[in-house]
Structure formats: structure tokens, C-alpha cells
Amino acid sequence: MRHTAGRLNRAWLIITGSILLVGGALAAATGLGLLEGRSFSGLRAPGRDQPVLAPAAGDQVLAGALLAAGLVLGILAVLWLLAQVPRKHGASTVKLEDPDGKGLTLVEPALLEDAISTRIEELDDVTGARTVIRGSSRTPDITVRATTTCDAAIPYVVTDIEQHIRHDLRASLGQEPASLAVEIDVRATPKKQSSVTVEAVALDA
Amino acid sequence: MSSTTIRRRPARTIPAILCAALLLGVASTAVWTGVTALSGDAAFLDAAKRVGASSWSSQAVLVAAALAALAGALLVVAALVPGRYNAYLIDHDGIARAALRNAGLETLLTARANTIDGVDTARTTLAARTVDVHITTYLLDRNDLRATVTGILQHRLDELGLARTPRVSVSVSTHKR
Known part of the structure; x- marks a missing residue:
């Protein structure tokens, strides 16, 4: 990262x-x-x-x-x-230009990073995520570290993360990531759910 | 391409910090000696000159020279030995480059081994091309358990889709009764 x-x-x-x-x-x-x-x-x-x-x-x-x-x-x-202090070297500000060239929107990268991390944490088997955005709004360079549970199907988790990020970036920046790096870490602690939905069929049984 | 590497070799931070701290100590001593000598107190400078007046063949100089050469050789070796990557690349068809961190792989395999019937404790360490798993058990038939654990963990490794799947090596020890 x-x-x-x-x-x-x-x-x-x-x-x-x-x-x-x-x-x-x-x-x-x-x-x-x-x-x-x-x-x-x-x-x-x-x-x-x-x-x-x-x-x-x-x-x-x-x-x-x-x-x-x-x-x-x-x-x-x-x-x-x-020089031993690890550096983030993240993007300073993401600049979104109006297609007509009449407007400019400045987005703090931290906001996008938090949004992406939160979305990834919603995935099954993912217990935590951290994101760093580098580059520019036209060539976003995304690095994600996702922490999964021990039972996670890692290849599916990677595919899910990629799909979510591509979809979210298309929606927010109108761009695909220029590059996407996904680091997977594994923790022994299971995923904590704040709420569980039980279907009526299961209760009848 | 990305400016971010998906996995890294060791940055040699500890030798670098030790070396930089030592250089800082030497520099501080030199500055202190220089400042005190310029302000009229030449005690430190005289001590330095006494040390410098030792002959090349004196025991202290020879020992210091040998230690310096040894430390230098260690630093050069630390810099030139590449060290192990901190993650395994995952084979993935999409645009993402993915890697599983070594510590994560150890956790995953240790947890999987602990779920196998007959395993009391498990400890996993990664070597260059193998994953060494040491388990302890109360069972007497260690060979059977070793084969079972090896098969299950190798299967779990294959499921991860790593670009280069390491080989599982299991050692079993029985608790003394």
C-alpha cells in the first residue's frame, strides 16, 4: 500500500x-x-x-x-x-472537468477511498478494506488491501472487488481504473454482522 | 502501468535505521568535538588526537579494522541479497493484479489445519518454495494424519489460484502422555 x-x-x-x-x-x-x-x-x-x-x-x-x-x-x-517513514504518495486532489469545459469539480481522494473501502467491506467474507488512489481522474490508479476470513474463496473475492471498483469508478469518475492492485490479507476473526435477516421459511422449519 | 508494485521484497529498513543511527552518532560526536574545541575547550579534540596517535599495528586499531570490515561485509550482503517477496501472486483474468500476503496465507492454512480432526495445534511457516506446517496431535498414527493434513491443505492451496502454488510439507509430533 x-x-x-x-x-x-x-x-x-x-x-x-x-x-x-x-x-x-x-x-x-x-x-x-x-x-x-x-x-x-x-x-x-x-x-x-x-x-x-x-x-x-x-x-x-x-x-x-x-x-x-x-x-x-x-x-x-x-x-x-x-526516508524510512512509509509514504502514501496518493493523489492530491481528483479534478473532474465538465465535458463542455465550463465547470470543474474538486474531490478529496480520501472521500473516494473511504467510499470504495466501505463498498468492499460489504462483500461476503471481507472483514476490512483500505484503499489508496493515485494518478488522476482520467487515469486512476487504485490499490486495495482487503482482509478476508479464513474460509473465503479468494479468487471470487478478487473478482468481486474488481467488479465493484470498475462499476463504482465508472459511476463516479466516468473512467475505468488505469490499473488496479488488490492485496489480500487473511485474519482468523470471522466477519461481524450487525444484523441478520432470518426468512420465515427457515423459522417454520 | 501502475506506480504501485503488488508485492515487494524487504526494504532493509532495520539495517538502514541502524546504519543511519550509527552515522548520526558519529556525526554528533564530531560536531560536539568541533564546537567545544572552537569555543576553547580542547579536551575532546585532545582525546581524539590521542586515539589517532595509535600506531597501525596496535591491537585496538586491528580489532577496530576487523570489526569495520565485518560490518561492511554484512551491510553489502544485506543490500545485495534480494530477500523473499511479501506476497504470492494470484492468477486472475481481469484487469486487476492480485496477490495474497504471506502472513495471510500462513493464517489461512493454520486455521484450516486446526479444523482437521486429530490436529491439536498447528503452526505454519513459509519457506522459499514450500509451506511448512507443523502439527501436534494426541493420535498415535502420525503417518495417516500427515497424509490427511497434506492432502487437505494442498487442496486448499490449489483453490487459491496462486500463480506459483507452493508445496505443502507437514511434520507431525505426538504429545507425550
Whole structure:
């Protein structure tokens, strides 16, 4: 339903992991004396008894460099953390134009989403539903997560949901969904009915 | 086509949060050290310089380097291993793309197994291509019950119309009397 930062996470994990892996390996190789006397692209590897850091700059320059590097790294880390919040990326407003081009109706997507979810929850064996609308009124992109009971005939539930959404969108937006994704979840709790209709024939029996 | 994928592989949120939190900790320390040094208190900067003055061959540096390399390798593996999808695609002829979530499939099969006569408890876990169901029973004839449960659950799976139906694997253990 909601979008997560999967690609971003994998990209940054590869970058961070590679830096740690190569850096750690080079540091260990230097400490064990494996790189003693070797040079790479004009850079001579330090000796194993040399200090790790021998800053030539003064304390003020060093402190300034630490502050700047810390700020850049901190901002990147905070942005990465914020990216972990799942995003809905839903449509902002659904705009319905009059066929003559004289009128414009703005519809809050939440209203349509609630209406679709409520209609789906009325289906047999469906105990809950959540809907997200993306795209525009001409190319609505619908994602539905429906929760069913354990005994539900899943293929029929999917067909029912599709038929309801196509019918409702045709009636409300005058369009078929450009794409429709249906996620089915199953809960062990049975469907709760607020009222039950018993036919007279059944009572006679 | 849709901007929404019907099923996803793991987003690697936990390693990402751990890594970002660690980077934030390092960044905060660097900023704190820089700010205190610029304001005249060089205690943190002197401590950092003492750590930096350690030789490459010192035990602390070697251990830190090995730990960094190990952590880096773990992060790269976490990023490159794709992980399992969170749902099974459902074969459907209409315009909808449909999928059954893994947790939902586990719930469904566990509930179905619990309705079978002779089954006391059932637990379902999804593997790569199989559904592993572990049941406990008071019956002595475990083979018969295993065959019954396997048949019923496989039939229930076939009814779901999944694009790739996993194979049911049932293990039975008898309660000690």
C-alpha cells in the first residue's frame, strides 16, 4: 500500500558497506604489515608502526573540519532516517472537468477511498478494506488491501472487488481504473454482522 | 502501468535505521568535538588526537579494522541479497493484479489445519518454495494424519489460484502422555 525506501536503503547500504569493508581491510592490511613499502597511484602505504592520524593542521582548522564533516554526515543521516517513514504518495486532489469545459469539480481522494473501502467491506467474507488512489481522474490508479476470513474463496473475492471498483469508478469518475492492485490479507476473526435477516421459511422449519 | 508494485521484497529498513543511527552518532560526536574545541575547550579534540596517535599495528586499531570490515561485509550482503517477496501472486483474468500476503496465507492454512480432526495445534511457516506446517496431535498414527493434513491443505492451496502454488510439507509430533 505505502511506498518504502527499499532502493534508497540498498544503494546506501552498498555505499556505506563498501567504504567500511575496503577501509577496514586496508587498515588491517597496513597494521599487519602486508602493504609495507608498497605504493598505489603515487601514494605510499604507511608503515605499520606509524600513527593512524598525524594531523599537520592546527587545532582550530582541525576543529572546523570536524564540525563541517559532522554537519554534512549528520544531515545525510537524518535524511536517511526520515526516508524510512512509509509514504502514501496518493493523489492530491481528483479534478473532474465538465465535458463542455465550463465547470470543474474538486474531490478529496480520501472521500473516494473511504467510499470504495466501505463498498468492499460489504462483500461476503471481507472483514476490512483500505484503499489508496493515485494518478488522476482520467487515469486512476487504485490499490486495495482487503482482509478476508479464513474460509473465503479468494479468487471470487478478487473478482468481486474488481467488479465493484470498475462499476463504482465508472459511476463516479466516468473512467475505468488505469490499473488496479488488490492485496489480500487473511485474519482468523470471522466477519461481524450487525444484523441478520432470518426468512420465515427457515423459522417454520 | 501502475506506480504501485503488488508485492515487494524487504526494504532493509532495520539495517538502514541502524546504519543511519550509527552515522548520526558519529556525526554528533564530531560536531560536539568541533564546537567545544572552537569555543576553547580542547579536551575532546585532545582525546581524539590521542586515539589517532595509535600506531597501525596496535591491537585496538586491528580489532577496530576487523570489526569495520565485518560490518561492511554484512551491510553489502544485506543490500545485495534480494530477500523473499511479501506476497504470492494470484492468477486472475481481469484487469486487476492480485496477490495474497504471506502472513495471510500462513493464517489461512493454520486455521484450516486446526479444523482437521486429530490436529491439536498447528503452526505454519513459509519457506522459499514450500509451506511448512507443523502439527501436534494426541493420535498415535502420525503417518495417516500427515497424509490427511497434506492432502487437505494442498487442496486448499490449489483453490487459491496462486500463480506459483507452493508445496505443502507437514511434520507431525505426538504429545507425550
